[in-house]
Amino acid sequence: MTKKIFKSIVLVAGVVLLASIVIIMGVLYQYFGEVQENQMKDELSISSVAVEEDGVTYLSKLESNRYRITWIKADGTVIYDTKNGADTMENHADREEVREALSSGEGEGTRYSSTLLENTMYCAKRLSDGTVLRISMSRASAGALAFGMIQPILIVLIVALALSGILASQISKRIARPLNDLDLEHPLENNTYDEISPLLNRINFQHKEIKSQVKELQQKKDEFNQITSSMNEGLVLLDNNGTILSINPAAQNILETDEYCIGKDFLTIDRRHDMSIAIQNALNNGKSEIRSEINGREYQFDISRIQSANKTIGAVLLAFDITERELAEKTRREFTANVSHELKTPLQGIIGSAELIEGGMVKPEDMPRFVSHIKEEAKRLVVLIEDIIRLSELDEGSAMPQSEVDLLNIANEVKNNLDETAKAKNVSIQVSGKNVVIEGVKRLIYEIIFNLCDNAIKYNKDGGKVDISVSETESNSVIKVKDNGIGIAPEEQNHIFERFYRVDKSHSKASGGTGLGLSIVKHAVQYHNGTVTIDSQIGKGTEITIAIPKNK
Ligand code: ADP
Numbered sequence: 199m200t201k202k203i204f205k206s207i208v209l210v211a212g213v214v215l216l217a218s219i220v221i222i223m224g225v226l227y228q229y230f231g232e233v234q235e236n237q238m239k240d241e242l243s244i245s246s247v248a249v250e251e252d253g254v255t256y257l258s259k260l261e262s263n264r265y266r267i268t269w270i271k272a273d274g275t276v277i278y279d280t281k282n283g284a285d286t287m288e289n290h291a292d293r294e295e296v297r298e299a300l301s302s303g304e305g306e307g308t309r310y311s312s313t314l315l316e317n318t319m320y321c322a323k324r325l326s327d328g329t330v331l332r333i334s335m336s337r338a339s340a341g342a343l344a345f346g347m348i349q350p351i352l353i354v355l356i357v358a359l360a361l362s363g364i365l366a367s368q369i370s371k372r373i374a375r376p377l378n379d380l381d382l383e384h385p386l387e388n389n390t391y392d393e394i395s396p397l398l399n400r401i402n403f404q405h406k407e408i409k410s411q412v413k414e415l416q417q418k419k420d421e422f423n424q425i426t427s428s429m430n431e432g433l434v435l436l437d438n439n440g441t442i443l444s445i446n447p448a449a450q451n452i453l454e455t456d457e458y459c460i461g462k463d464f465l466t467i468d469r470r471h472d473m474s475i476a477i478q479n480a481l482n483n484g485k486s487e488i489r490s491e492i493n494g495r496e497y498q499f500d501i502s503r504i505q506s507a508n509k510t511i512g513a514v515l516l517a518f519d520i521t522e523r524e525l526a527e528k529t530r531r532e533f534t535a536n537v538s539h540e541l542k543t544p545l546q547g548i549i550g551s552a553e554l555i556e557g558g559m560v561k562p563e564d565m566p567r568f569v570s571h572i573k574e575e576a577k578r579l580v581v582l583i584e585d586i587i588r589l590s591e592l593d594e595g596s597a598m599p600q601s602e603v604d605l606l607n608i609a610n611e612v613k614n615n616l617d618e619t620a621k622a623k624n625v626s627i628q629v630s631g632k633n634v635v636i637e638g639v640k641r642l643i644y645e646i647i648f649n650l651c652d653n654a655i656k657y658n659k660d661g662g663k664v665d666i667s668v669s670e671t672e673s674n675s676v677i678k679v680k681d682n683g684i685g686i687a688p689e690e691q692n693h694i695f696e697r698f699y700r701v702d703k704s705h706s707k708a709s710g711g712t713g714l715g716l717s718i719v720k721h722a723v724q725y726h727n728g729t730v731t732i733d734s735q736i737g738k739g740t741e742i743t744i745a746i747p748k749n750k
Contacts, residue, residue: 203373204366211358219351223343231319234335235306238321241265242333246323249331254278265335270296272328290332295322299330308337432497432517438510440464440477452497452517476501480513495521529697536698540582540712544575551575578710585714588645589697592721598639605643605668605677606633612647613666616655625658625681627651631668634675636746642722649715650679650742656709657740658683674728674745682739691732695720719744 245267248256257267257278269277274291276284290296298305299322307320322332344351376390385398385405422444426433432449436442442460450456455467465474472488479486480501489498498518504511551568554560560568591598609629620627636643647666654664658681665680686694686701693699698713700706706713719742723730728746 201366203370204363207362207366207369208359211362212355215351215354215358219344219347223347227343231337234337235319235321238265238319238333238335242321242323242331245333246325246331250325250327265333268332268334270322270330270332272300272330277329293320293322293332295320295332296330298322299324299332305330430519432515434464434515434517435504435512436464436477436515437512438481440474442467443512449515449517452492452519454493473499477513477515481510489520495519496524497521533697537586540698541579544578544582547575548572548579578712581710582712582714585712585718588718589714589721592642592718592725595725598642598725600637601640602635603638603640603643604633604635605647605675606631608640608644609647609666609668609677612644612651615648616651619652620655620664623655623658623662624660625655625662625664627655627664627666629666629668631666632670634668634670636675636726636748638726638746639722642725646719646722646744647677647679649719650677650744653711653715654679654681654683654740656711657681657705662739670748671745673749674747676746677744678741680739680741685736685738685740686732686734687736691734694732695730 245256245260249269254269254277257269257280260267260280262280266279266281268279268287268290270290271277274289274293274296276287276290278284279287291300293307295305295307298307303324305320305322307322308317309320310317317337318334319337320332320334322330324330377394380388380390380394380398382401383405385402388398390398423446426444426446429446429448432452433444433446434442434449434453435444440463442462442464445453445455445457445459450459453467459467464477468474470490473490476486476488476499480503484503486501487499488501489496491497496519498520500516500518501513502516503513551572555565555568606629609631613627613629616627651664651666655662658664662681662683665678667678667680669676669678690701694701695716697717700711700713705711720730723744723746726746728744731743731745732740733743734740
C-alpha cells in the first residue's frame, strides 16, 4: 500500500516538477531573451551614434566582453570588429541581419553554434554613410540552460522524493488505519469514510447470504444425519480418493469404528483386499458388490459411484446384514433335503413290501405282516406330511383366527386324547392348575400341549408320570409339561428344537416321531410371542415351560 502510494506521489511530483521546470525555463528563457535583445538594440543605437561621430576610435575604446560589435562596409567587408582583427574576417554581405539592414535599415538574426552549445543573437543597423553596424551577443541554448541547472533540479528531486516518501507513509497509514480497524463481523456498525460504504454494504449482504446458506446446509446435514443414524443399513460416503466423508452409526458398528474415522482413508478402518478392489471397481465401473463375514455375521456391501457433471466425485457404500436371510436360506435348503429324505424312507418301505407281494415272494401267512407294515409306513407318511404342512403354515406367518382359549380345558382335551397311548406305555397323565384364558389360536395351543405331552409319554419309562400344569404370573400365562422320563443331555438341549433333530433316531422312529414336534412347538409359541424354557436331567426327567405374555 505504502509503496503504491509512494510511487503515485513520486510520479505526480516528478511530472509536476518537470513540467514546472520546463514551463518556468521556457518563460524565463523567453523573457531574458527579450531583455537581452532590447539591451542589444539600445546599445546598437548608442554605438551607431558614436560610430557616426568617432568611427573606429569609439569602437577601439570599447571594453565589453558581453557584446561584440562589427562595423561592415556596404559590400560586406569588415571595417572593424571588437573581438577579431578585421582583415582576418570573411565578407559579411551574406549575413541575414546585414542583408536586412542594408535593404531596410535594420536587421536581426540568431544563429546556433553547435560547438559552443550557444545561440548568438545579432542586431544590425545601416549608418548614414551606408555602412552597417552590427552588435552580437551570446545567449545560452535551452539545453545548456537546463544542463546548467541540473544541480538545483537534482536537489529539488531528492527533496521531492523524501517528502513523497514521508507523505506516502502518512497517507497510507491514515488510509489503512480505519480499514484495519473495520469490524467486518458487523459491517454496518463501522464509522468510517463514505467511500467504503458500498463495500461494507456488500459485505453485510454477503454475510447474510453466507449465514442463510450455512443455515440451510446445516439443516440439510442434520436431516441427512437423522435419516442415516436411524438406518439399520450401514452407510459410508467416500470421496474419489477413498477418504471417508460420512459414516452412520450402523456402519460404525459393522466396521467396528467410531465417527473419528471421518477424514481418514477407508483403508484405515477396513484393510481387506477384496473390499479395496470392490471400491476401486465401483469408482471405475459404477457399481460393485461383495459379501463378507464380520464377527460371525454375514454382510452384503453394495458400492455405487457418485458422479457430478460426468466427473466421479466419490462412492456410497451400503452394508446390509444378511445373516438371517442367509440362515433362512440355509435352513430352507436343509429342510428340503431332510423332507425329501424323510419322505423317501417310508415310501421305499412301502414300495419294497408292495413289490415283494406283487412278485409272489410273500408267503400267505406272512401277508398280514407285510400289509400292516405298508399301513404303518403310510401312516408315518401322513403324520410327517401333516407336520410339514403345519410347519409351512407357521413359516409363512400368515394370520390365523384368534379366539379366547382356556389353557386348562385344552390340557384336559390333550390328556383325554393321549390317555390310550399313555396307558399303552404304562404312563399316567395328571392335569392341574386353574382356568387361564388367553387370546390365541386354539389349534396351535392344542398342538403345543399335545406335542409336549406326546414326547413326555414317548420318552418316558415304564410306570412314568406326566404332569401338565396351567398357571399364571403377573405378566404371563404358563403351561408346564413335566415328566420323570429319560431326560435330555445338556449338550442336546439346544438342538432338540431344530427340524428333524432327534437325540435317539431309532427310539424316535420306533415311537412314531417325525423330529418335527418340538419345531412346531417353538414356532407356535413364537406365534404367541411366548418363550420356551427347558429343564432336564438325564435319567430324572424333563420339564418344559411355555410362557405366553398377557400383554402382547
Ligand atoms: P420326535 O418326533 O422325534 O419326538 P421332537 O421334535 O418332538 O421329535 O423331539 C426332538 C427330540 O427331542 C426327540 O427325538 C427326543 O430325542 C427329544 N425329546 C423331546 N422331548 C423329550 C422328552 N420329554 N424327554 C426326553 N427326550 C425328549
